[in-house]
Amino acid sequence: MEKRNVKLLALGVLSLAGLLSGCGASTSGSGSSGAGDQTSTSIPKGITLHVLSYWQPEEMTVIKQLAAKWGKEHGDTVVVEQNSATGSDKFSNWAQEVRAGTGPDVAIAMPSDNLGTFYQEGLLAPATLMNPSDYPSQVAEGVKMGGNYYAYPVAAQSVALMYNKKEISTPPTTWNEFVKDANKYGFNMAQEQFYYDYVFLGGMGGYIFKDNNGTLDPNDIGLANSGAVAGFQLLQDMDQKYHWMNPSVDQSVATSQFDNGKVGMFISGPWDVAAAQKAGIQVGVAPIPTLPNGKPGTPLISNLTAIVSDKSKNMAAAQSLAQYLTNSAAELQYFKADADLPALSSLQTNSTITSDPIAKGFVDQLNTAVATPNIAQMQAVYSAQSVIPSILSGKLSAAEGAKQYVNNTKSAISVQQG
Structure with missing residues (x-):
C-alpha cells in the first residue's frame, strides 16, 4: 500500500501491537509555527544530535539541509539517518533503540497512530515548543495525550474523493448526486480497511472511542451504535444494492481500476495521485459528498510528526531541532519536494498550496476530517477489521457485523493489555 512516503500513516496503524505499560511525562509548551527557538544559552555548543527519518529521498534532502543549517546556527552537529527497518519493525525500531539507550534524539515523519504505545511506555518527551493554536484543532488533537502534546505535526492528510475529470467535470456534493455519478461512471474504494470505511461510519454518527473532554475512553466504543450501523449498511449497499464493487x-484492485479508467470515482489519499496521473487519468480531488443524513463524511486524519526521545541527553537542543524541522518554512519545503500537505493552519491557506488544485482538494477535505485516536487501543480497532468482508457480502447484517466488530475490538484490547 505504500506507494509514496505520505502513505506512512495508513501503514503505521498496522505496525505496532505490543508496546506496553508505563506512562508519559506531563508538561506542554508553545510556539512551533515560525522560526522561534530555544534561547541560545539553553543549547550547548559542540554536541551531536541524531535524527531518524521515516521519509524518503525527496524529503531527506530537505531535512539534511535544514539540520545542517540548525547545527551551524548553534555550533552543533546533526546526523540524519534514513530508517532502514521494514515490516513489523518499521516504526517500532525507534522504541527499541530508545529503550536500549542508543536511540536518536529526534524522529521525523513518525505516524501519529504509533504515539499512544510510545506514550504509555514513557518514551516520548512532551513537545514543549508546540503551540496547538497554530494547527487545525483536529490536527492538534492527534498528538495530544493525557492533556499534553507529545509531537510536532509536520504533515497532515486524509482520504478524499478522487475523480476522473475527463468523465466528471463537476464532482458530486450530495449523496443523491454521488449515487447518480457512481451508477453512471463507477466507484470503488478499499472497503476491507477500517481506515477508509470510517468516512461513512463516523459520518453517519458512529464513533471509535468516547471523547470525554479530551480524554478517550477505550471502554466506550461507538462502532455498534445506530449511526455506525447505518454506516455499515451504506458500505454493504455499495456491494449488494448498487453493485459498485464486491x-x-x-486497495490494490481499487487503485488499478481507477488508474485504468474502469471507474470514474475513487476514495483514497495523496499517495495514489501520481500513479493515476502517470496512467493518463485527469485527476480531480474534492471533499467526499454529504451522506444520506445530510452530514459530511469523516475521514481519519493521518498526521506525520516529529517526536523527541524522553531519553535524549540534550533535551533543550532536541526540542529546538524538532521545532525547526517542522516550522512553516520547513513544511513548505516538504510540500515543494514531494507534495506533503502541511499541518500548520497558516500554510493550508498559503497560495503555494491553494493554487495547486490537487492539494487544495485534499486540504478542503481536512475541514470535515477527524483526528485518528492515538491511544494504544486503536491498534485493536484495526486488528478487528477482518469482520468487514462478512458485512459487505451480506453474511452478516449491518447490525450483527457492527456488534461483532465491537466484540472483536474488545477481545483484541484484552489481549493487548495482557
Whole structure:
C-alpha cells in the first residue's frame, strides 16, 4: 500500500501491537509555527544530535539541509539517518533503540497512530515548543495525550474523493448526486480497511472511542451504535444494492481500476495521485459528498510528526531541532519536494498550496476530517477489521457485523493489555 512516503500513516496503524505499560511525562509548551527557538544559552555548543527519518529521498534532502543549517546556527552537529527497518519493525525500531539507550534524539515523519504505545511506555518527551493554536484543532488533537502534546505535526492528510475529470467535470456534493455519478461512471474504494470505511461510519454518527473532554475512553466504543450501523449498511449497499464493487476489491484492485479508467470515482489519499496521473487519468480531488443524513463524511486524519526521545541527553537542543524541522518554512519545503500537505493552519491557506488544485482538494477535505485516536487501543480497532468482508457480502447484517466488530475490538484490547 505504500506507494509514496505520505502513505506512512495508513501503514503505521498496522505496525505496532505490543508496546506496553508505563506512562508519559506531563508538561506542554508553545510556539512551533515560525522560526522561534530555544534561547541560545539553553543549547550547548559542540554536541551531536541524531535524527531518524521515516521519509524518503525527496524529503531527506530537505531535512539534511535544514539540520545542517540548525547545527551551524548553534555550533552543533546533526546526523540524519534514513530508517532502514521494514515490516513489523518499521516504526517500532525507534522504541527499541530508545529503550536500549542508543536511540536518536529526534524522529521525523513518525505516524501519529504509533504515539499512544510510545506514550504509555514513557518514551516520548512532551513537545514543549508546540503551540496547538497554530494547527487545525483536529490536527492538534492527534498528538495530544493525557492533556499534553507529545509531537510536532509536520504533515497532515486524509482520504478524499478522487475523480476522473475527463468523465466528471463537476464532482458530486450530495449523496443523491454521488449515487447518480457512481451508477453512471463507477466507484470503488478499499472497503476491507477500517481506515477508509470510517468516512461513512463516523459520518453517519458512529464513533471509535468516547471523547470525554479530551480524554478517550477505550471502554466506550461507538462502532455498534445506530449511526455506525447505518454506516455499515451504506458500505454493504455499495456491494449488494448498487453493485459498485464486491468484497474482494482491496486497495490494490481499487487503485488499478481507477488508474485504468474502469471507474470514474475513487476514495483514497495523496499517495495514489501520481500513479493515476502517470496512467493518463485527469485527476480531480474534492471533499467526499454529504451522506444520506445530510452530514459530511469523516475521514481519519493521518498526521506525520516529529517526536523527541524522553531519553535524549540534550533535551533543550532536541526540542529546538524538532521545532525547526517542522516550522512553516520547513513544511513548505516538504510540500515543494514531494507534495506533503502541511499541518500548520497558516500554510493550508498559503497560495503555494491553494493554487495547486490537487492539494487544495485534499486540504478542503481536512475541514470535515477527524483526528485518528492515538491511544494504544486503536491498534485493536484495526486488528478487528477482518469482520468487514462478512458485512459487505451480506453474511452478516449491518447490525450483527457492527456488534461483532465491537466484540472483536474488545477481545483484541484484552489481549493487548495482557
